[in-house]
Amino acid sequence: MELGWAQWTALAVVGLRLAELVYARRNLMRLIARGGQEHGARHYPLFVLLHGSWLLALFFLVHEAVEPHLPLLALFAALQVIRVWIIASLGPYWTTRIVTVPRAPLVRRGPYRFIRHPNYLLVAVEIPLLPFAFGAWDIALLFGLANMALLAYRVHVEEAVLEERRML
Numbered sequence: 415m416e417l418g419w420a421q422w423t424a425l426a427v428v429g430l431r432l433a434e435l436v437y438a439r440r441n442l443m444r445l446i447a448r449g450g451q452e453h454g455a456r457h458y459p460l461f462v463l464l465h466g467s468w469l470l471a472l473f474f475l476v477h478e479a480v481e482p483h484l485p486l487l488a489l490f491a492a493l494q495v496i497r498v499w500i501i502a503s504l505g506p507y508w509t510t511r512i513v514t515v516p517r518a519p520l521v522r523r524g525p526y527r528f529i530r531h532p533n534y535l536l537v538a539v540e541i542p543l544l545p546f547a548f549g550a551w552d553i554a555l556l557f558g559l560a561n562m563a564l565l566a567y568r569v570h571v572e573e574a575v576l577e578e579r580r581m582l
Contacts, residue, residue, distance in 0.1 A: 418478030420548045423487070424469050427544070430494065431465065434501070438510040445507070450515040454571035458511055460564055468541060468557045476548045486547035493540050499524055500533045512572050520579055531572070534565050 415421075446452075501508045503524025507515075525532035542558030545551070 416478050418476075418480060419482045419487075420476035420480055420550075421473050421478060423482070423544070423548075424473040428469055431469075435510065437501070438508065441506055442509045442511060442513060445509065445513045445515055448515050450513045453512045453514065453575045454568065455511065457564065457567060457571070461510070461568075464557065464560055464564060468545075468553070468561075471553045471557065472545060472548070472550070475553060476545070476550050480548050482547045483549070486543060490540060490544050490547060493536055493543070496525070497533070497536055500536065512568070512575060514575050514579065518579070520576065531569060534569060538562060538565060 417425075442450075442452075503526055504521050507513075507518070507521060520526075529535060538558075538561060541561045542554035545553035545557070
């Protein structure tokens with residue numbers, strides 16, 4: 415199989431996400447060691463399945479000859495810079511799971527000064543954006559809607575957990 419823009423882009427995103435997962439796993443272990451508790455773990459595999467399938471769809475279903483719409487691809491790249499800002503703002507508290515540490519203060523720096531769940535907003539934009547950049551409207555719509563449904567549930571779970579800590 416010859417690789418085109420979509421395939422190289424999907425591979426690059428896989429590399430970035432794998433690096434994030436290593437960092438998230440390290441943070442998760444440290445948070446658990448500090449008494450942190452995971453919440454909503456039963457839905458986490460659905461996110462892994464969704465994100466993995468999204469990248470596989472981009473890799474295998476977008477023809478290698480398809481040229482990207484460069485402004486949309488540039489916007490996706492810019493969102494990755496914002497992703498780094500989000501991760502850096504949470505620092506040792508950033509994971510891909512919902513983990514809370516008793517008596518730990520809520521993070522209110524970086525984008526968290528302006529919005530409660532900037533990472534979820536970012537993901538809600540980037541999941542349909544990347545397929546749109548390659549004209550794959552069907553992939554964008556399918557995975558964008560599935561992600562929104564999962565995020566709605568996840569935000570509900572996370573808000574319930576964080577409500578206790580907002581009282582501190």
